[in-house]
Amino acid sequence: MTEMLSQAQRSPQERTALYQLLRDAANRCEQCGLCRSRKNVVVGEGSLTSRIMFVGEGPGEVEDNSGRPFVGPAGQLLTRILEAAKFSRDDVYITNIVKCRPPNNRVPEIEEVLSCQRWLEAQIALLQPQIIVCLGNTPLKWFLHGTEGITKMRGRWFTWRGAALMPMFHPSYLLRNQSRERGGPKDLTWRDIQEIRQRYESLRG
Secondary structure, eight states, X not given: OHHHHHHSOOOHHHHHHHHHHHHHHHHTXXXXXXXXXXXXXXXXXXXXTOSEEEEESOOOHHXXXXXXXXXXXXXXXXXXXXXXXXXXXXXXXXXXXSSSOXXXXXXXXXXXXXXXXXXXXXXXXXXXXSEEEEESHHHHHHHHOOSSOHHHHTTOOEEETTEEEEEEOOHHHHHHOOXXXXXXXXXXXXXXXXXXXXXXXXHHX
C-alpha cells in the first residue's frame, strides 16, 4: 500500500479516495493483539493536504470510544496548544504510532509498533508532510531510533526523509507537570510550538 500511495498522482479526489482505502484496510487490521480489545481503530484526523503532521503514541480510552485521535484531556490540551500558535485542527493532520488502544494506556510493545507501522508509513506516503512533530518518546524512537529521551531531544530540528522533524513533549506529560515556571515543560512547549509555527510560515512563503 505504501508504494501505491507514494506513486499516486494526488488530485484532491484521488487523495481522498486513497485515504479511504487506507482507512478501510486499517479498520480490518488484526496483525497484533491490540485488535482483540479495541472498540475502534483510530487512524488519524485532519487535512489531507496539510504540510504538517503531529504523531503521538496511541489512542486512549476516549479516542478508542470515539474513533478520533487526541480528543481526551491530552487532546484538548493539544488543541489549545495549536490554537495558541494560530493552528486549527483543520490545518494539520494528527495521528499516532499505533492505531489501537493499548490496555490501560500502557506504552505500546515493540511487536505492536512493528505490526502497526505500515499504516503510519502509508499516511506519510500519502500526505508527504514537510514538517513532522513527534509528541513524546514513542514516536521519537520510531522516527530517530535513538537512545536519548524526549527531555534532551525536544526543541531540536532533525531531517527525516526530507521532512523537518521536531520532538515535543506529549500533552499528557504536560497534564502531569502543571508548572508554568520559566524553563518548565509548559514554557518549553510554548517555545517549541512557536518555532514550529515559524518553520510552517517559511514553507508558505
